[in-house]
Amino acid sequence: MSLQVRVEKKVNGFFLDIEWQIQNELAVLFGFSGAGKSMTLQLIAGLAEPDRGVVILDDTVYFDSSSKKSAPPQKRPFGYVFQDLALFPHMTVLQNILYGAVDISGRKRLSKKEKSDRADEMIQRFRLTGLEARYPNEISGGQKQRVALARALIRQPSMLLLDEPFSALDLPLRLEMRKFLKEVRDQFNIPAILVTHDFEEAAAISDKIIIYEHGKIAQIGSPEQIKSAPANRYVAQLVASCCSFQ
Amino acid sequence: MEEESVLFSVRLSLQVASISTILIIISGIPVAYILARKNFKGREFLDMLCTLPLVLPPTVTGYYLIVLFGRNGLIGSFVYQWTGWSIMFTWYAAVLASYVVALPLMIKTVRAAIESVDRNLVNASYTLGHSEIDTALKVILPLAKRGIVAGAVLSFARSMGEFGATLMLAGNLPGKTETMPIAIYSLSGSGEWSKAHLLVGMMTLISGIFLYIANRYSKRII
Numbered sequence: 493m494s495l496q497v498r499v500e501k502k503v504n505g506f507f508l509d510i511e512w513q514i515q516n517e518l519a520v521l522f523g524f525s526g527a528g529k530s531m532t533l534q535l536i537a538g539l540a541e542p543d544r545g546v547v548i549l550d551d552t553v554y555f556d557s558s559s560k561k562s563a564p565p566q567k568r569p570f571g572y573v574f575q576d577l578a579l580f581p582h583m584t585v586l587q588n589i590l591y592g593a594v595d596i597s598g599r600k601r602l603s604k605k606e607k608s609d610r611a612d613e614m615i616q617r618f619r620l621t622g623l624e625a626r627y628p629n630e631i632s633g634g635q636k637q638r639v640a641l642a643r644a645l646i647r648q649p650s651m652l653l654l655d656e657p658f659s660a661l662d663l664p665l666r667l668e669m670r671k672f673l674k675e676v677r678d679q680f681n682i683p684a685i686l687v688t689h690d691f692e693e694a695a696a697i698s699d700k701i702i703i704y705e706h707g708k709i710a711q712i713g714s715p716e717q718i719k720s721a722p723a724n725r726y727v728a729q730l731v732a733s734c735c736s737f738q
Numbered sequence: 739m740e741e742e743s744v745l746f747s748v749r750l751s752l753q754v755a756s757i758s759t760i761l762i763i764i765s766g767i768p769v770a771y772i773l774a775r776k777n778f779k780g781r782e783f784l785d786m787l788c789t790l791p792l793v794l795p796p797t798v799t800g801y802y803l804i805v806l807f808g809r810n811g812l813i814g815s816f817v818y819q820w821t822g823w824s825i826m827f828t829w830y831a832a833v834l835a836s837y838v839v840a841l842p843l844m845i846k847t848v849r850a851a852i853e854s855v856d857r858n859l860v861n862a863s864y865t866l867g868h869s870e871i872d873t874a875l876k877v878i879l880p881l882a883k884r885g886i887v888a889g890a891v892l893s894f895a896r897s898m899g900e901f902g903a904t905l906m907l908a909g910n911l912p913g914k915t916e917t918m919p920i921a922i923y924s925l926s927g928s929g930e931w932s933k934a935h936l937l938v939g940m941m942t943l944i945s946g947i948f949l950y951i952a953n954r955y956s957k958r959i960i
Contacts, residue, residue: 539861565864578862582880591876594867647867 523704796902851885
């Protein structure tokens with residue numbers, strides 16, 4: 493399983509020009525605000541369109557500017573968790589999760605039983621039992637994260653895209669969610685991309701770090717590789733400023 | 739007999755306002771959705787066209803409607819040619835006038851409500867495999883519900899009070915097209931104050947109630 497991304501996009505004077513590839517692993521897009529990380533996720537998911545480039549998962553082309561192919565977001569097999577989680581405020585926890593119970597290929601309709609079986613499994617796996625009838629504003633931050641993850645995964649996506657979902661949490665909960673995310677990824681056994689601007693988080697959780705610098709790639713490697721051989725001064729400073737690496 | 743004419747006006751006004759509000763809801767929501775969420779050439783022109791009756795004197799709106807739907811009008815002449823029927827001076831004309839004059843209130847309110855729905859919620863629905871129509875029906879419109887209710891209530895109140903365009907299109911035919919505002923106009927002209935008082939009081943009460951409901955809803959738009 494591998495995702496190949498090469499995209500260029502110009503927006504209001506900002507130029508994103510990146511190329512990378514990941515396997516079945518947990519990859520982190522790291523960079524400061526405005527480096528183009530979230531935009532990359534949107535381009536992968538089809539929520540925005542690159543000016544040029546390709547997005548290929550395994551052998552399926554979801555975007556290719558040269559052949560003018562661009563699949564709509566509904567037809568792409570990515571589970572997306574938004575920074576603000578984007579839980580539907582007018583739906584309960586169960587309704588939010590059920591809303592994601594759509595066949596990933598979009599070719600068949602899931603039966604009611606199939607949907608509720610999947611939802612029951614998600615509720616159990618994500619420790620949400622007892623919260624089914626609550627609305628998003630009636631549950632805690634950590635519970636909201638788990639609902640957002642369950643909703644993204646009930647569709648059985650081929651890959652998980654996470655746009656800084658833990659940034660609003662305080663530290664103890666953030667550590668817990670990181671661990672939980674790792675477990676979830678191992679259980680579902682699908683590649684995941686996590687966007688973060690917290691280098692310590694990137695180093696602690698990832699198999700691979702992709703470092704963004706003003707819309708370009710500064711370095712790609714495992715946390716150890718980046719630690720031992722930073723590609724440039726920018727990366728070296730990042731490594732030095734991160735307490736866990738000192 | 740005379741009490742009957744007062745009752746007739748009340749009933750006709752409620753009937754006209756109800757039907758025009760139903761038509762406004764059916765047509766106003768899709769137009770507001772398109773204006774709020776689609777980028778196309780002529781979007782602002784369409785918005786202006788739909789909003790114009792809000793600022794034009796109702797007599798001007800009525801004039802345009804006569805040009806369009808009158809017996810010799812652009813559309814009306816065809817209808818008359820084929821069916822021998824004209825909308826002019828029927829209660830349908832009162833519905834048409836109310837519809838055109840009150841539609842902008844619905845479109846403006848619903849457009850604002852749809853635009854205020856968080857973009858990420860819409861994107862989340864798309865990434866969960868739901869089509870645009872599905873997303874509109876299950877996410878956007880439910881979240882814009884309060885704006886829709888407020889718009890419908892305002893439109894109803896405006897339809898109830900429609901006078902100028904209605905007078906031009908439907909005329910003032912007692913027992914046929916005499917709505918409450920037109921009856922009030924006639925009654926005060928002929929000095930029948932007690933009946934005029936009654937209708938004015940009812941009109942004020944109904945409009946006040948509707949405005950109160952509209953305010954309550956629009957304040958709580960999510």
